[in-house]
Amino acid sequence: MKKQFQILVINPGSTSTKIGVFKNETETFNHSISHSVRELDAFSKMTDQYGYRSEIIQKTLLENGFALDSFDAVVGRGGLLKPIPGGTYHINQKMLDDLTEAKRGEHASNLGAMIANSLGNIANAPSFIVDPVVVDEMEPEARISGMPEIERRSIFHALNQRAVARKACQEIGKGYEDANLIVAHLGGGISIGCHSKGRVIDVNNAFNGDGPFSPERAGGLPTGQLAELCFSGKYTLPNIKSKLVGKGGLVAYLGSNNSLEIQKRIEKGDEEASLVYRAMGYQISKEIGACAAVLKGQVDAIIVSGGLSNDDMLMQQIRNHVRWISQIFIYPGEKEMEALADGALRILKGEEEVKIY
Amino acid sequence: MHQILVINPGSTSTKIALFQNDKELWQESCSYSSEQLSGFSKSIDQFELRWKDIQKIIEVKKLNVKHLSSIVGRGGPFKPLKSGTYLINKHILEDVKKGRVQADHISNIGVLLAHQIASEANLPAYFVDPVSVDEFDDIARISGLPELERKSLLHALNIKATAYYISQKLGKKLANLNLVIAHLGGGISICAMRKGQIIDVNNANEGGPFSPERSGYLPVSSLVKLCYSGKYEYPELKRKLVGKGGLTAHLGTNDSREVEKRIESGDQQARAIYEAMAYQIAKEIGAMATVLKGQIDRIAITGGLARSQILMDWIQDRIAFLAQVEIIPGENEMDALAAGALRVLTGEEKALSYQ
Numbered sequence: 239m240k241k242q243f244q245i246l247v248i249n250p251g252s253t254s255t256k257i258g259v260f261k262n263e264t265e266t267f268n269h270s271i272s273h274s275v276r277e278l279d280a281f282s283k284m285t286d287q288y289g290y291r292s293e294i295i296q297k298t299l300l301e302n303g304f305a306l307d308s309f310d311a312v313v314g315r316g317g318l319l320k321p322i323p324g325g326t327y328h329i330n331q332k333m334l335d336d337l338t339e340a341k342r343g344e345h346a347s348n349l350g351a352m353i354a355n356s357l358g359n360i361a362n363a364p365s366f367i368v369d370p371v372v373v374d375e376m377e378p379e380a381r382i383s384g385m386p387e388i389e390r391r392s393i394f395h396a397l398n399q400r401a402v403a404r405k406a407c408q409e410i411g412k413g414y415e416d417a418n419l420i421v422a423h424l425g426g427g428i429s430i431g432c433h434s435k436g437r438v439i440d441v442n443n444a445f446n447g448d449g450p451f452s453p454e455r456a457g458g459l460p461t462g463q464l465a466e467l468c469f470s471g472k473y474t475l476p477n478i479k480s481k482l483v484g485k486g487g488l489v490a491y492l493g494s495n496n497s498l499e500i501q502k503r504i505e506k507g508d509e510e511a512s513l514v515y516r517a518m519g520y521q522i523s524k525e526i527g528a529c530a531a532v533l534k535g536q537v538d539a540i541i542v543s544g545g546l547s548n549d550d551m552l553m554q555q556i557r558n559h560v561r562w563i564s565q566i567f568i569y570p571g572e573k574e575m576e577a578l579a580d581g582a583l584r585i586l587k588g589e590e591e592v593k594i595y
Numbered sequence: 596m597h598q599i600l601v602i603n604p605g606s607t608s609t610k611i612a613l614f615q616n617d618k619e620l621w622q623e624s625c626s627y628s629s630e631q632l633s634g635f636s637k638s639i640d641q642f643e644l645r646w647k648d649i650q651k652i653i654e655v656k657k658l659n660v661k662h663l664s665s666i667v668g669r670g671g672p673f674k675p676l677k678s679g680t681y682l683i684n685k686h687i688l689e690d691v692k693k694g695r696v697q698a699d700h701i702s703n704i705g706v707l708l709a710h711q712i713a714s715e716a717n718l719p720a721y722f723v724d725p726v727s728v729d730e731f732d733d734i735a736r737i738s739g740l741p742e743l744e745r746k747s748l749l750h751a752l753n754i755k756a757t758a759y760y761i762s763q764k765l766g767k768k769l770a771n772l773n774l775v776i777a778h779l780g781g782g783i784s785i786c787a788m789r790k791g792q793i794i795d796v797n798n799a800n801e802g803g804p805f806s807p808e809r810s811g812y813l814p815v816s817s818l819v820k821l822c823y824s825g826k827y828e829y830p831e832l833k834r835k836l837v838g839k840g841g842l843t844a845h846l847g848t849n850d851s852r853e854v855e856k857r858i859e860s861g862d863q864q865a866r867a868i869y870e871a872m873a874y875q876i877a878k879e880i881g882a883m884a885t886v887l888k889g890q891i892d893r894i895a896i897t898g899g900l901a902r903s904q905i906l907m908d909w910i911q912d913r914i915a916f917l918a919q920v921e922i923i924p925g926e927n928e929m930d931a932l933a934a935g936a937l938r939v940l941t942g943e944e945k946a947l948s949y950q
Contacts, residue, residue: 379871384805451739456815458739461813465833467743469822478823482819486739487739534915535915558888563885563889
């Protein structure tokens, strides 16, 4: 009988922690633990929450009949680390130090490695993170912008992009390391990556503002007009920042980041909603076309994923614009928990070598 | 046979040429030093100076204005307009005089100068495909912020001339062609042309690939940080975007021949930057290809940078899969202006009326 590995998956969000138990690829248990704002407010720094969250997770596992020492590995979502190549990483002291210092920003995902490490120690099992948002495999030509003081950076939905890329590779019967793929992650933020033979050689930076606008983010903007806005004296820096991330894109035009609600408005004949929503699909298509040029037209598949890919209307529009480039796979939703478990499983099975931070 | 006088006021010179049909008979130019022009705060104030020098040339050339068929002047950043050849009428003259234009630029007075000559001889005067040609689909106007509309401003004159050239070469009407046209000069415009209409273009001042003098698209959060850093006044930051961006910022020169010399002598930095520019140009062409849903008859690359073999090789390597590529180096504004007037004079096209 093949060995069954039991893996604990930890995915911390701002006000909740999702946990999952996997037997190899199969999820046998999942639970989302909510944290009240009052409890979290007691900690001055986000990273101080890890002990508190770890304890609740232990309790939840015990209540549901899982002993910590039954796990072969604990895997947490990766955070804002230094730029690194993609893959599954051992959690080490250097990583924990960087996360504690939060040099590259505070984010709930920074807790993933800390919690996984502490639970891994108790369980006497290895702990990992997989494909954090800071995965950076960009080619030199992709890093250069038109202004020397501004470098193009790779920050994107690496975890889900890689997971759906591997899934498509299984369907087309090609190894991920042999394939050229364009992967579009369409969520609250949008990232579109050029995967060339296992490496993401270019991707729009969904966090720092380029590429298509998204439900909540402004994406790339006319630079001269943006500078004019900044110098107009009408806005503070935080004002402008929130326009770019959080209150940009669909929210700015339509007051909603909810695509279901917007679709309903379109069905009722709201022409502005229709135009803006189609403009988002138009920009997504253009970004996919830009990636096709990066890959010199040799594209094995285009993969569309994330919450917005549930929307048939949007998918049909994108299909119309880009289907001549390659075959299209649509994987709605986001499979972070599975992607984390799979990343750990590849190491346990010896299919991939673990990386050192 | 049609005799056409072409007037093209540029930032440091005025070019004047006489055409017989599509053939240039002569071309003259009067240049101005920056000291000569420094006293003028608005372009329109240079009218008298430029007009006097044009009169001198007409005299020296013994040109009998009454024998001309028409005069054509270069257009400027007027209000958004459909592509084509426009009759210069009182509305456009009023708008230019009153500053009802998108920007102050010396090309705006092209219509005033052309009209001045034409009115004396009672001739029709035209302007052709100004930078404010706007045939966008509405979908292309939307950016990620309602305050910042995507605007159509482009090297329309050369882009349209290139499109006509391809249509003649293929023996097909523009209305039956889908083209992606890249104008690569000091600024870069890459457009999707669907059945003759320019339905999308990166705005060379606001985005797209970086160019010899402009920074193109930038990661917006980084740009905003720079704006609020306190290090720059607004005019200085603007110059970093347009004028002192791109190759100039990275390599201290906007001269592609100079950059290529450095590359040949082994300068790795120059090579990396030049290649990145080619990379961004290829990406923009790929993006425009999706606007046309992949149905592209030709990709055309034109403008001064199209003379660069190494740049053309890098670009073609990435985009050859899209469609056949035509490389048409250089730009000739005088030819393009004369051709625009000629299309109307021969009845091939109807002059549009500026409202």
